[in-house]
Amino acid sequence: MNNLLSPVRSLLPAWLVLGVVLGLTGCHAVDFYDASLQGPVPPAMEPPRELSMVSLPSYRVEPPDILQIEMLKLVPLPPYRIDIYDVLQIRVLGTMLDQPIDGFFLVEGEGIVTLGPAYGRVRVAGMTVEEASEAITRKLQEVLNKPDVSVQLARTAGTQPITGQYLIAPDGTINLRQYGLLKVSGKTITEIRKDLTKQLSQYFDSPEVTVDVIAYNSKVFYVITQGAGLGDNVRRVPITGNETVLDALSVVNGLSQVSSTTVWIARPAPGGFGCQQILPVDYQAIAMGGSAATNYQVMPGDRVFIAEDSVTSFNNYLTKVTAPIEKLLGVTGLGTSTIRSMQTMGRAYNSNRSGI
Secondary structure: HHHHHHHHHHHHHHHHHHHHHHHHHHHOOOOOOOOHHHOOOOOOHHOEEEEEEEOOOOOOOOOEEEEEEEEEEEEOOOOOOOOOOOOOEEEEEOOEEOOOEEEEOOOOOOOEEEEOOEEEEOOOOOOOOHHHHHHHHHOOOOOOOEEEEEEEEOOOOOOOOOOOEEEOOOOOEOOOOOOEEEEEHHHHHHHHHHHHHHHHHEEEOEEEEEEEEEOOOEEEEEEEEEOOOOOOOEEEEOOOOOOOOHHHHHHHOOOOOEEEEEEEEEEOHHHHHHOOEEEEHHHHHHHEEEOOOOOOEEEOEEEEEEEEEEHEEEEEEEEHHHHHHHHHHHHHHHHHHHHHHHHHHHHHHHHHHHHO
């Protein structure tokens, strides 16, 4: 029995030592992960970079983007009553050869349309287009034999024009004036055109509109230059979807005198997670060697961070620390020299008086 226990007794000191070491160091997870076993990153997870850039998803407008709206068809809902200063397009077949009726006619201030010297004037204000056509036909029948009259509404004076530029307000709407407010924030151009057509259908007959973005102001990235203890510089840059790290650096005229060549992209984590997404940039490789490996495509919300030069930062730190001391010593030295000068002047003055 003693022979069986002797190997165990010989191992006891080693186990005791191991137990003491583990007790002193605390609990630690043993990592059996071997980095050499990690496979290459799938192409779909590779961040886009120069020579392999991607198109951004469908642009969704937000404040303060600017929209351009064009109204292609502006016909009020029937029955529209003709008003003064409206413009009618009138065509008549069977007129006198020397006095044709084919053109645009303004509804004058009295609500009448002047057809010509031979045909006279007709009151059309307050009528629909059909009623105006019948009134003009009756008037022309006094002079002509079976005139064929066609009347169309070419332009309305009381209709507020829609074509123009619209700034998206902070609440995400555009102001269409008498046609109300339209919520556009977070929508694509196609969705805005659909909603705008639906809203204008309350005022116009089969409206046709086009919508485009002429100022992309809401999607930006940031270039942050660390200031070596003198304050960081932050530059807000609107994004067009085709910028790389070099484009971002060119916005701030490259690296400053207090900057190092350490550059990286800090990308916001999706889903509100607190983890950091850091894309290190090899500045020397992309600037001097023309390498595209780390010349990443900049995405909306990215922070292109330019780190400070450590030597310059340390020098500025020492300057901040020693500057008050130098000022204090300077004031003390000035006071001491002033006192000595006054004492010297006093002794000289007393000597001169004694000599006198």
